[in-house]
Amino acid sequence: MSDAYKKAYEREKISRQSAEILLDEKTREVQANIDMIQQQFNDLRQQKKESDYLLSVARLSQNDLGLASIIKQYLLSTIGFLEAKVGRYTYLKDSVLVIGKALGVIGDLPKFSDAFYKTLYQQENRSTLKLSDIGCEEVNLVMDPLDIDRVAFIPIKCFGKTSTVCEIFLPKNTKFNAEMLEQCLVAGYQIGGMVEKSLNSKKLEMSYQEIKASNETIKKTQNQLVQSEKMASLGQLAAGVAHEINNPIGFVMSNVGTLKEYSEVLEGYVKLANSLSESIDSEDARALKEIDDDEDVAVMVNDIKSIVSDCSDGLKRVKDIVANLKSFARSDEEKNEPFNLNECIEKTLKVVWNELKYNVTLNRHFDNKIALVKGHEGQVGQVIMNMLVNAGQAMESPGEITLSTSQKNEWVILSIRDTGKGISKEVMDKIFDPFFTTKEVNEGTGLGLSISYGIIEKHGGNIQVNSKESEGTEFIITLPQSV
Amino acid sequence: MQGIIFNALEEFVLENASMEVWNNILDENELASGGSYTSGQSYDDNEIDALASTLCKKLDVTLATGLGLFGEFLFEFLLTRSAIEIRDYKTVQELLSELESVIHRDVKRIHPGAYTPLFEYVPSTSFAGILTYRSKRKLCMVAEGLVKGAAKHYQQEVKLDHTQCMHNMADADECVWEVEFS
Numbered sequence: 157m158s159d160a161y162k163k164a165y166e167r168e169k170i171s172r173q174s175a176e177i178l179l180d181e182k183t184r185e186v187q188a189n190i191d192m193i194q195q196q197f198n199d200l201r202q203q204k205k206e207s208d209y210l211l212s213v214a215r216l217s218q219n220d221l222g223l224a225s226i227i228k229q230y231l232l233s234t235i236g237f238l239e240a241k242v243g244r245y246t247y248l249k250d251s252v253l254v255i256g257k258a259l260g261v262i263g264d265l266p267k268f269s270d271a272f273y274k275t276l277y278q279q280e281n282r283s284t285l286k287l288s289d290i291g292c293e294e295v296n297l298v299m300d301p302l303d304i305d306r307v308a309f310i311p312i313k314c315f316g317k318t319s320t321v322c323e324i325f326l327p328k329n330t331k332f333n334a335e336m337l338e339q340c341l342v343a344g345y346q347i348g349g350m351v352e353k354s355l356n357s358k359k360l361e362m363s364y365q366e367i368k369a370s371n372e373t374i375k376k377t378q379n380q381l382v383q384s385e386k387m388a389s390l391g392q393l394a395a396g397v398a399h400e401i402n403n404p405i406g407f408v409m410s411n412v413g414t415l416k417e418y419s420e421v422l423e424g425y426v427k428l429a430n431s432l433s434e435s436i437d438s439e440d441a442r443a444l445k446e447i448d449d450d451e452d453v454a455v456m457v458n459d460i461k462s463i464v465s466d467c468s469d470g471l472k473r474v475k476d477i478v479a480n481l482k483s484f485a486r487s488d489e490e491k492n493e494p495f496n497l498n499e500c501i502e503k504t505l506k507v508v509w510n511e512l513k514y515n516v517t518l519n520r521h522f523d524n525k526i527a528l529v530k531g532h533e534g535q536v537g538q539v540i541m542n543m544l545v546n547a548g549q550a551m552e553s554p555g556e557i558t559l560s561t562s563q564k565n566e567w568v569i570l571s572i573r574d575t576g577k578g579i580s581k582e583v584m585d586k587i588f589d590p591f592f593t594t595k596e597v598n599e600g601t602g603l604g605l606s607i608s609y610g611i612i613e614k615h616g617g618n619i620q621v622n623s624k625e626s627e628g629t630e631f632i633i634t635l636p637q638s639v
Numbered sequence: 640m641q642g643i644i645f646n647a648l649e650e651f652v653l654e655n656a657s658m659e660v661w662n663n664i665l666d667e668n669e670l671a672s673g674g675s676y677t678s679g680q681s682y683d684d685n686e687i688d689a690l691a692s693t694l695c696k697k698l699d700v701t702l703a704t705g706l707g708l709f710g711e712f713l714f715e716f717l718l719t720r721s722a723i724e725i726r727d728y729k730t731v732q733e734l735l736s737e738l739e740s741v742i743h744r745d746v747k748r749i750h751p752g753a754y755t756p757l758f759e760y761v762p763s764t765s766f767a768g769i770l771t772y773r774s775k776r777k778l779c780m781v782a783e784g785l786v787k788g789a790a791k792h793y794q795q796e797v798k799l800d801h802t803q804c805m806h807n808m809a810d811a812d813e814c815v816w817e818v819e820f821s
Contacts, residue, residue: 160657160658160659161658167665167675169675170673171675175677175678175679178679178680
């Protein structure tokens with residue numbers, strides 16, 4: 157029996173040794189696994205830290221931050237990522253170095269030498285430098301108590317050039333490696349991209365505003381040009397018509413003058429012939445008397461005088477209108493000369509009265525003491541004509557137009573008030589806009605008030621409008637008096 | 640073969656015969672391992688075949704009977720001595736359904752080089768099904784014994800009808816049982 161147990165004991169011993177070897181192997185295996193897991197955990201933690209850092213930098217582009225804020229946020233993120241104590245940024249503004257405020261445990265940080273910065277901004281590749289190698293005593297004095305011995309320089313490039321450099325001050329015990337610096341540089345490139353984008357969008361916005369303003373000016377000019385062209389054509393037409401009418405009017409007036417003289421001679425002759433026919437008894441005298449009895453020659457002669465006189469008056473009016481038409485047509489060629497606003501209104505009224513007279517009662521309240529106005533009389537007349545035509549069209553039933561002139565300090569004021577339908581608030585904001593019209597298609601160009609506004613502005617004056625719906629509208633034109 | 644199976648065989652002999660018998664069995668075979676078996680180690684499959692044959696001769700039973708009895712014993716042994724945690728199943732069917740996906744997967748996790756046989760149980764009803772066994776070792780009688788041992792443990796009656804055996808059919812690479820539980 158003892159042999160049996162001895163054998164069993166020997167087997168057990170071998171078996172135990174084998175088990176111990178196995179256990180050792182397994183223990184080593186487990187330890188190696190634990191080490192590997194620890195390493196993987198550390199790597200993962202580092203990776204998370206890096207991705208958090210890069211993500212925080214990437215997120216800066218999503219916020220609507222200014223350039224300075226982007227750089228500051230980047231600096232803060234980088235200080236945190238590198239577990240640094242303090243950092244700051246420097247940048248070039250019109251080739252002059254600007255030192256930003258330090259962020260971190262201290263706010264005031266002496267700068268490195270100008271020569272050092274000059275080299276720093278010219279270098280392509282930078283990494284970390286020992287403070288002792290830079291050799292700036294003032295900086296060292298501040299950093300020594302904080303146990304900081306190195307500084308990482310991270311460039312931010314804009315359009316291919318280093319525009320900003322971030323300085324991250326690292327304590328001696330910082331776990332810092334080339335890979336982390338690489339991450340900071342990558343983030344720096346991202347920031348550079350953001351800065352470029354921001355600058356580009358600012359430029360773009362400015363260009364857009366300039367183009368918009370230019371476009372507005374072009375539009376305005378184009379509108380005025382269109383109107384000027386139109387007016388010039390109309391002027392040429394009017395001048396041509398006026399010229400053509402002038403000649404026949406001339407000889408008709410001359411003939412009417414002659415007719416007047418002839419009618420006076422004829423009146424004396426008829427009187428004499430009548431008295432002779434009374435006193436002579438002859439066949440011819442009786443025939444003469446018979447004609448006089450039948451036709452009442454004396455009345456006829458009187459009528460001729462009156463007709464000739466009326467014709468003369470009518471022709472005079474035609475002559476005046478033609479003269480005004482010519483003056484209106486010549487407006488662009490006119491010189492910038494002082495003129496009387498009251499007279500200008502009268503001349504304009506003669507041109508447009510035909511359009512107004514059936515529907516409008518005109519009230520004049522002219523101040524005869526107003527000063528002369530300097531400018532283009534024809535152009536101002538065009539403005540007044542526009543206002544009068546508009547006023548006439550605003551009245552659906554017979555109404556009144558009141559024209560008033562007055563003087564206020566150095567300004568001559570014309571008020572054109574009608575009793576028409578008025579202007580709604582919605583329309584009021586647009587009445588001076590080119591091509592804005594409330595008239596039917598083909599009835600109005602929408603340029604009248606826009607051109608008028610331009611003309612008065614060009615004369616150094618202004619136009620104001622007061623209106624109430626269903627009651628009427630008042631345009632007040634203010635022009636500077638001639639010096 | 641994992642050392643734990645040899646440990647079980649040793650325990651089986653000690654329980655049913657004596658240490659002397661086990662010593663003799665070991666002495667009668669030339670074993671590369673020298674007869675010392677550690678549970679977590681792997682040993683040559685031939686050693687278990689040789690030891691089982693010698694044992695059956697000594698007990699004067701057929702190899703099939705001996706292996707069947709050993710299988711029955713093996714279940715309880717593994718349940719108490721194996722490093723694999725076997726959760727608290729209620730029936731053999733439950734255990735069989737998770738044998739590959741849970742238990743053998745765990746064996747391979749702890750002993751990456753271990754070879755495990757394939758058990759596949761397809762239930763036809765709650766109390767019946769088809770069990771398939773596939774192994775290069777062809778220890779189908781041990782497998783059958785394991786099922787019986789499990790049934791004893793879970794206090795179930797089991798009827799196994801070995802409809803296909805790798806030993807009887809030359810081209811069969813698996814054994815099949817129709818199983819009924821009650």
